[in-house]
Amino acid sequence: MNQRVKGKLIEWQDDRGFGFVQTPQNGGTSGQRVFVHIKQLRNQRRRPRVGDTLSFEQLPDARGNPSAIRVTLHGGWWSAGVLFALLFLLALCGVTLLRLMPDWLLGAYLLMSVITFISYARDKSAALKGRWRISELSLQLQALLCGWPGALLARHCLRHKSSKTRFSLVLYLMLLLNIALLIIALLAAGGYLGLDKFIH
Template sequence: MRLQGRITRWKDDQGFGFITPDGGGEPVFVHISAFASRRLRPSVQDVVVYTPGTGERGRPQALKVSYPGDRRQARVSRRSSGNGTLGLLFAGIFLGFVAVAAMLGKLPLLLAGLYALVSLVTFGTYAWDKSAAQKGQWRTQESRLHLLALLGGWPGAMAAQQILRHKSIKGSFRFVFWLTVSANCAVLGWLMSSAGAPLMSLIAG
């Protein structure tokens, strides 16, 4: 027997939540491993179809969870593809600007190299986190992903969000992510100003 309900609670960092059945009833526990397709992360208010079952502790649990008619996937794909393309373009322009500024002596080569290195590390961390999510394993904390973005790895994060289709939907994560991008760009702009010139010289050695 297949039932339909709506996700009313979801802890993305821990990979579990609860589904409230249509027509009322007690919320049912659901784990990320129960989803038939893990290309998209579940989120609150998603409508899902599931098979009722029992978990290890004897409590009700949703099994074989899917999205009816893949409507959510089509809707999210259309919405995220345009934003992701703009994000990739912005990240590419930014890294190009950093590279040109370093060649012209406006930025230390060390700083440009750090942007490239941290971006690669960030991309790899996103890939690791997505793999863990698909296998139902322990996830990378969102705070760590935000810290990497703040330290200059946000171009790599943008590439991962678009290419890997990971962390590109959740609204609260995206909001904090863009705050880290803004903060990092603001710090770089300050370093390139007359006020930040002494610290820039210190970085250049």
């Protein structure tokens, strides 16, 4: 059996199911750039992403280039984005239970998060099959309209739209704008919702 080595995933083409992992330097020898295919992944709990740690055995391919076999993906489902989205939804549940926010608003966040997650899944499926895509504008508008928790969950779980810097920056802007609008709306309705008891 070949010796198992570890490396960092430095490139990943999710629509094609392959990428490259960089092995660490060993003494004075520089690390290798090793080809890895999704079919060699043994624990497919989620799709790989750039920066993941992989352990694998190494064999040369037909051209003599290093290739990874019997690959294990290290790391779980959690990320800062997932944690933030879940904590936000839990906070909304608490605020709603305290009657500081109308029930329909919590429902709006939950419903739009589900819709947005499904939209990401459909768009990823369309990309893999070469079909008509959902526009990025539509995805960003769904995020702005209370669906950003679902967008963060989808980006992490589905590994879709997670490597596009410009898309990510716009998504975070939609997130901040949505939260700002939520805070303004709650403060403006403070008297009706009973927030004035906490403010004064």
